Amino acid sequence: MEKKLLLLGILRRQEMHGYQLSEFIDNNLSLCTDLKKPTAYYLLDQMAREGWISAETTQEGNRPPRRVYQLTPAGEATFQRLLREQLAQYSPINFPGDVSLAFLDGLPAQETLNLLAEQRAALLTRLEEISAIHAHTGSLSLVFLHQTHHLQAELGWLDEVISGLQTQSSVHQAEA
Amino acid sequence: MEKKLLLLGILRRQEMHGYQLSEFIDNNLSLCTDLKKPTAYYLLDQMAREGWISAETTQEGNRPPRRVYQLTPAGEATFQRLLREQLAQYSPINFPGDVSLAFLDGLPAQETLNLLAEQRAALLTRLEEISAIHAHTGSLSLVFLHQTHHLQAELGWLDEVISGLQTQSSVHQAEA
DNA sequence: TCCTGAATAGTCAAAATTGACTATTCAGGA
DNA sequence: TCCTGAATAGTCAATTTTGACTATTCAGGA
Incomplete structure (x- = not known):
């Protein structure tokens, strides 16, 4: 669930499309998670179906259309719930090494x-x-x-x- | 790959069947990994196809038959290779929290x-x-x-x- | 004796994740 | 001008992982 929390947390500050999100995570949050691009799209789709985020298709110039996602009120509520859950618990870690x-x-x-x-x-x-x-x-x-x-x-x-x-x-x- | 290394390392000390391996990992090696039962079977199958381990079907009493796995020489070689690889590298960790x-x-x-x-x-x-x-x-x-x-x-x-x-x-x- | 619940052994369909790919746009040099 | 390689945006098939299930055996009590 912490991957969804991550996506929600980013979208909360600024609406974005999938590629942008994936880039942002790669560049700034690689220490947190190693969410890959196709996984990000998969989770965004899911969260859109659950009503946590809504997609708006936009087109700039004659570039191909993009789906820009933003948080819904349900998404904000979920963000807060997940954040509280994560903060309150300790998740054990396995060292592969x-x-x-x-x-x-x-x-x-x-x-x-x-x-x-x-x-x-x-x-x-x-x-x-x-x-x-x-x-x-x-x-x-x-x-x-x-x-x-x-x-x-x-x-x-x-x-x-x-x-x-x-x-x-x-x-x-x-x-x- | 470290999950295969784990299975090889256990089989190296003693031949076992799938359920036994999975139990052993749950009970003694849960700090290392959280390999689930179906994953263990999946990996055992794969390694058998790669020739790293060989299966022998046995039957005790009138219990259902079990597949007991043991390391082949190729498996021993792979074990050593993987062990060397793992020891020499540092694998970065992400904290989900x-x-x-x-x-x-x-x-x-x-x-x-x-x-x-x-x-x-x-x-x-x-x-x-x-x-x-x-x-x-x-x-x-x-x-x-x-x-x-x-x-x-x-x-x-x-x-x-x-x-x-x-x-x-x-x-x-x-x-x- | 018969029944119930735990232990044993494993399978399967569904979900999650990934590597490799497509297709378009754009900047800069030949 | 045309070409090449990088950046943009996303998709897809294949692999990996999992929760939930089946089926058998066995121990112990009613």
């Missing part, structure tokens, strides 16, 4: 360490990337700050795992 | 604070829940530790957001 943590013993310790070092580098790159993006857009600070906070925590976690493995493997070496 | 952070101004400040307090309580409950689960299974520590680490970081984040809003709204009150 944890699958590999569960099978760390499937590889030699030294190789694992090398691969984790690569992951760590990728994580740092990601941190720099999003800092750069935020520097020149400046908007939606909370989402950006959250992601940064999270990435920093992940860095701490990775370092714990790595140093844990290091002591473990040096103990093994000492034993051998 | 961040959508509501982007629209915090859609509600009165005081209500937002109340709702966030609810979310904080839910987060604490979750922390206790998974600690309890882990206490009596004791397995898969890394995944558990990661999740705990993450929840603690989220708690810190939520507290930052809440206290930020509090100062903001008290400034407003002072101004009024």
Whole structure:
């Protein structure tokens, strides 16, 4: 449901057509969600059928006609309801990368360490990337700050795992 | 792909049939992924067609026949490849809850604070829940530790957001 | 003994999501 | 002028995921 909330929240500030919405999300809200274009159109259709938004077909110059969506009063009510719901609950998250943590013993310790070092580098790159993006857009600070906070925590976690493995493997070496 | 890695990793330790796998994931690996039963069957079918696992139909007593899957050598090779891939990369995560952070101004400040307090309580409950689960299974520590680490970081984040809003709204009150 | 409800094993149609595609417009250089 | 490649706007078939269902077995009480 949080994808619909996102679309409603954007349309609430400004009416838009599908392509515009999808672009906007890609450019400014990629940290929140990875809503793809066809999914956006699918959800817009659905919400129009539910009466949360209404479509108006417009034509500029001799460009092909576009469907511009805007919130209805029902849509505004739904937006508020969904926002309250989301704010009040905690939605658990699964880290896809944890699958590999569960099978760390499937590889030699030294190789694992090398691969984790690569992951760590990728994580740092990601941190720099999003800092750069935020520097020149400046908007939606909370989402950006959250992601940064999270990435920093992940860095701490990775370092714990790595140093844990290091002591473990040096103990093994000492034993051998 | 990480769902296939998960299935391969489990089958690698012990051959199983679909229902068994799905149960095992629900009971022990729910922190990693939320793979549903029909998805598991779907992926098993696919992997069987790709030759990563092979099925053997068995019958115990007069229970209905079951398909028991085991890794093939090709499956073992794929497991290793996928594991290396996953370990070496960082996969970015979107927090679905961040959508509501982007629209915090859609509600009165005081209500937002109340709702966030609810979310904080839910987060604490979750922390206790998974600690309890882990206490009596004791397995898969890394995944558990990661999740705990993450929840603690989220708690810190939520507290930052809440206290930020509090100062903001008290400034407003002072101004009024 | 018979019945009920839980556990086991899996299937299926419907819903959601995606990659790849079409078609038009427009800006700028050859 | 004409051509090429990017930007705009959206669609579609195929894949993936899910909620809800079926069907059998079994344990325990009435």
